Amino acid sequence: MSNNEKKGFLDKETTRREFLKLSGKGIGGTFISLSLLNLLGCTNTNVEEVAAFPLAQGVLIADRARCTGCLRCETNCSLANDGKAMPYISRIKVSRNYNFGTDGPKLAYAYADGAFGNKLMSPETCRQCAEPYCGKACPVGAITTNEIGARVVDQAKCVGCGTCTKACPWTMPTVDPETSKSTKCVNCGTCAANCPTGALRIVPWEEVKYAMRKLGYKA
Amino acid sequence: MSTGGWAGKIIRVNLTSGKISSEDTSKYQDFIGGMGIGYKVLFDEVPAGTKPYDEANKIVVGTGPLCGSGVPMSSRTNITSLYPGNDKNLVTDSHMGGNFAAFLKYAGWDAIIIEGASSKPVWLRIEDDKVTLEDASSLWGTGIYNTTAVIGSTMGKESCVAAIGQAGENLVNLAVIMNGSSHSAGGHGAVFGSKKLKAIGVKGTGSVKIGKDKKELMDLDAYVMKEIVGANNQHVVPSTPQPWSEFVYENSRWTAREGLTWGASEGNIDTGIAAPGDVNKVGYRTMKAIKDLGPVAAKYTVRMGGCQSCPIRCHAQMNIPQLEQYGVSPYAANTCMGWFSPAGVMFKGTKDQKEEGDGNMITRALGSQLADDYGVWCNYGSIGRDFQYAYESGILKNVLPEEEYNSIPWNLLEAGDPAFLKEFYRRVTFKEGEFSHLGDGTYHIAKRWNFGADYWDTKKYSMWSPLGFPKHHASDESYQVGAIINCMFNRDAQSHSHQNFISSGLPVDILKKIAEKLWGSADAIDPPANYTPMNQYKAKFAKYGVIRNCLHDSLTLCNWMWPLTASPLKEREYMGDTSLESKYFSVVTGIDTTEEELDLMGERVFTLHRALTVKEMGTTDMRGQHDLMVNWVFDIDPDKKPFTEGTIKMDRDDMQLALTMFYKEMGWDEKTGAPTRATLEKLNMKDVADELAKLGLLPA
CATH class of the missing domain: 3.60.9.10 (Aldehyde ferredoxin oxidoreductase, N-terminal domain)
Structure with missing residues (x-):
């Protein structure tokens, strides 16, 4: 990470994207821990744990070490948001990486991510990007920001074209084949509140900023 | 629909x-x-x-x-x-x-x-x-x-x-x-x-629809997660003293405690105090790795795992680098018999390599990988016991051609070297030689190799039925109730309804109070190794066990957890909730169904199993030809009498009475144990009754 990028961490899309790429494999919690800072690309091993500020706007982060692959988050998400059990449109994605990680099966699967490999799950979450790829790409302007800052799909406007799915670097928004409307994370927190191992947390962005400041980044 | x-x-x-x-x-x-x-x-x-x-x-x-x-x-x-x-x-x-x-x-x-x-x-x-x-x-x-x-x-x-x-x-x-x-x-x-x-x-990209309001379903989930669900096998008492519990039960699978960690996880995650009510800790309650692989396994545990939708994580996910010396991945996962069975094959014991207990852990993990990849089953652990009997009795040396016998590296078995498992599972899988008939199953191998009566009649080998399947939570744990349930199926009984309740970890006086509410009398259950003669409440308990098992396998729910008969909460007087299956069924399907109505559906499924067994065996004489037990059940502890303290020895006449009372509860013919036309028709299976009548297989 260059100095230039350090200064404008939260403003620089490229760096932010690097962080967000990592965060799916990361730790969230009441504390910004060393592990989370590592996800931010920081490798300073002297970083102390710092207390969190419970602010509203945040990002859902999964701790892959705690994730046991029970997939309750996927059914809880779709039950809460859609009234049916439908992991395909769950806003948190765990099952698609269950056996072989995010990259899928390869010859050395026994040593790669997943149940058939190193046993680590690869939960993927929506980053609620500052400048959301999904929202910017939507041809009908159906993706907007709600009262808690989450980027949400306006079901009335959505035409189910799937442009948001393709635009998202992590393929997170998903068009529900039963309604032909896109779905994405609204930061409702149902998944996190009901995770049997506390592997999911919504971390306020302010916590990330604070942690970065402690590290000498301008945020 | x-x-x-x-x-x-x-x-x-x-x-x-x-x-x-x-x-x-x-x-x-x-x-x-x-x-x-x-x-x-x-x-x-x-x-x-x-x-x-x-x-x-x-x-x-x-x-x-x-x-x-x-x-x-x-x-x-x-x-x-x-x-x-x-x-x-x-x-x-x-x-x-x-x-x-x-x-x-x-x-x-x-x-x-x-x-x-x-x-x-x-x-x-x-x-x-x-x-x-x-x-x-x-x-x-x-x-x-x-x-x-x-x-x-x-x-x-x-x-x-x-x-x-x-x-x-x-x-x-x-x-x-x-x-x-x-x-x-x-x-x-x-x-x-x-x-x-x-x-x-x-x-699939589709959904499971919810018949009623989603909120009803999510409320039920919250209730179960906060008040009812326990640890694996619905154990509701911790295995070590915990601030939240007035009881301790060493054998409980509620192992969570401060200092017990997933030792191979990033951050060495502590299972900690996973008290009832804390929904974000439910998944830490059961660290089965140390139950199945021994205390040494804690530091090799990456995490716990299990099935979709299940908050209780009973499959240990391991990283054991020592496995690589045998040419397999260091990563292994399994639960219960998947780990135990290979240790049964290595009946001479296992030799530790670096630290106490690692030989046993490595053996189980290597065997589980070999068996799972080849896809070999064990007849609920019998393959190892069959092998042990054949080896120790000298039968194996007699039945195997000399050349084949000498080609087997017995030194590895004798030395407790897990490498023997590679030989064992390969020979069974690829049907190499006479030895491989161990994979035929107990019934066939006992016949082929002429096992003696001592095989069947010694508890050590765990056989339950002359049909060649072993006991699975039988009379040795719950007396007539376990015995009845073990007689009912055509392989080892996979019913845990009864076992999970009696081994929940609660003191017997509390269990008896729950039993009284559910089956009409505290006499439905007995204290360990101090059991009483058969009574109708035990017959009701046995029926509950079998019917819920069939319900679960039809709904489909895990009978290793369900039914949730007990609860971890003192304020509930440790009562679970036996109406939950019907409540979930009503909400999910949208069809209002009472506990009694759903139980009747379970009764229908199980009675159809019985009718199918009658049809396939071509006889109504279930009592004489199917519901059979080997002799150790009755002849163990020769110096003791049934119904006395300190023995699990059953009484032959009492067990026949137990079957009669159970048949009666099921509405089956009390003499033969076959379903009657009246019962089949009551269960809306007139077509089944007609077919059995055509075959002359309805009891007189």
């Missing part, structure tokens, strides 16, 4: 013709799903006298209305077919957890009926409505792990695959069908093999 729960469709695949069709699930609605559909298909469509590997045999892979709905502990696949492990060719069920069942629902299917036999290896590909047979010739001969990876690369990483290994292909009677890296169903792998069906791959 209802508005929720069921997908509404069943796949029928004829492997002889290659025809694939869709059928309406509603015709099986009286039988719920899973096990119920399996029995109905076999009763209606597979003629008596059919053998397991005949083209006429069918195999039904089924789920139920609650599966995939998010109801806790609901991703169970029930597989029903004829069982090759003894000469009676009777119906059995094999079960697997994992993700397969739920994924099948999301693809829009409740079950798969597989019939006929293919002339060349095939696998079944299910992507939502698109169902096709694919060429499996390049997969034939490969293990389950590689098969899953190849199909996963073909269908997409999000697919789930149920496959057989080389054991199933080679028609080893003791073979499994497995999905995920550790979820296997024992006894029907070779039925797949006989049909040249290598695997079923499934992925």
Whole structure:
């Protein structure tokens, strides 16, 4: 990470994207821990744990070490948001990486991510990007920001074209084949509140900023 | 049909013709799903006298209305077919957890009926409505792990695959069908093999609909997670003193405590104080790794794992670098018998390598990987005991050709070297020599090698039935109740309804209070090794056990957790909630159903099992020819009398009375134990009664 990028961490899309790429494999919690800072690309091993500020706007982060692959988050998400059990449109994605990680099966699967490999799950979450790829790409302007800052799909406007799915670097928004409307994370927190191992947390962005400041980044 | 729960469709695949069709699930609605559909298909469509590997045999892979709905502990696949492990060719069920069942629902299917036999290896590909047979010739001969990876690369990483290994292909009677890296169903792998069906791959983009308001379902979940669910096997008391509990029970699977960590996880995650009510800690309650692999296993534990929808994580996920010296991956996962069985093969013990207990852990982990990849089953641990008996009695030396006997590296077995397992499982899987007949199953091997009466009549070998299946939570743990349940099925009983309750960890006086509420008297249960003669309350308890087991395998719920008879909460007086299955059923399907009504459906499923057994055996004499127990049950502790303190010894007359009382509870003929026309008609199975009448198989 260059100095230039350090200064404008939260403003620089490229760096932010690097962080967000990592965060799916990361730790969230009441504390910004060393592990989370590592996800931010920081490798300073002297970083102390710092207390969190419970602010509203945040990002859902999964701790892959705690994730046991029970997939309750996927059914809880779709039950809460859609009234049916439908992991395909769950806003948190765990099952698609269950056996072989995010990259899928390869010859050395026994040593790669997943149940058939190193046993680590690869939960993927929506980053609620500052400048959301999904929202910017939507041809009908159906993706907007709600009262808690989450980027949400306006079901009335959505035409189910799937442009948001393709635009998202992590393929997170998903068009529900039963309604032909896109779905994405609204930061409702149902998944996190009901995770049997506390592997999911919504971390306020302010916590990330604070942690970065402690590290000498301008945020 | 209802508005929720069921997908509404069943796949029928004829492997002889290659025809694939869709059928309406509603015709099986009286039988719920899973096990119920399996029995109905076999009763209606597979003629008596059919053998397991005949083209006429069918195999039904089924789920139920609650599966995939998010109801806790609901991703169970029930597989029903004829069982090759003894000469009676009777119906059995094999079960697997994992993700397969739920994924099948999301693809829009409740079950798969597989019939006929293919002339060349095939696998079944299910992507939502698109169902096709694919060429499996390049997969034939490969293990389950590689098969899953190849199909996963073909269908997409999000697919789930149920496959057989080389054991199933080679028609080893003791073979499994497995999905995920550790979820296997024992006894029907070779039925797949006989049909040249290598695997079923499934992925789905659909949903399980909820008949009522989603809020009702989520409220029920919250109630279960906060107040009712315990640890694995619904143990509700911790294994070590905990601030939240007034009791301790050393054998409990509620192991969470401060300082017990997933030692190979990033950050050395502490299982900590996982008190009742803390929903974000439920998944830490059971650290089965230390139960199954010993205390040494803690530091090799990456995490716990298990099945879709289940908050109780009973499958240990391990990183044991020492495994690499045997040519397998350091990563291993399993639970219970998957770990125990290889240790049974290594009956001479295991030698530690670096630290105390690691030999045992390495043995179990190596054996579990070999057995799972080859797809070898163990007849609930019997394969090791059969081997032990044959070896120690000298039989093996007599029956094996000298050259073959000398080719087996006995020194490894004697030295406790796990490398012996590679020899063992390879020979069984590839049917190498006479030795490999250990994979035929106990009944066949005992006959072939002429096992003595001491094999059957010594508790050490754990046999329960002359049909060649072992005890599985039988009279040694719950007396007449366990004995009745162990007599009812055609393989080892996989019913945990009774066992989970009595081993929940609660003191017996509390259990007795719960028993009084549920079955009418505290006398339904006995304190350990101090049991009383048979009474009608025990018959009711046994009926509860069997019927709930059948309900769970039809709904489909995990009977290793359900029913939730006890609770961890003192303020509930430790009462669980036996109405939960019916409440979930009502909310998910949208069909209001009481506990009694749902139990009646379980009774229907189990009575159909009985009718099917009568039909397949060609006799109504269940008491004399089916509900049999080996002699140690009655002859153990020669110096003691039944009903005295300190013995599990049963009384022959009392057990016959126990069967009579149970038959009566079920509405079966009290003399023979066969279902009567009146009971079949009461359960809305007039067609079954008519068929049995036609065959002369209704009791007089």
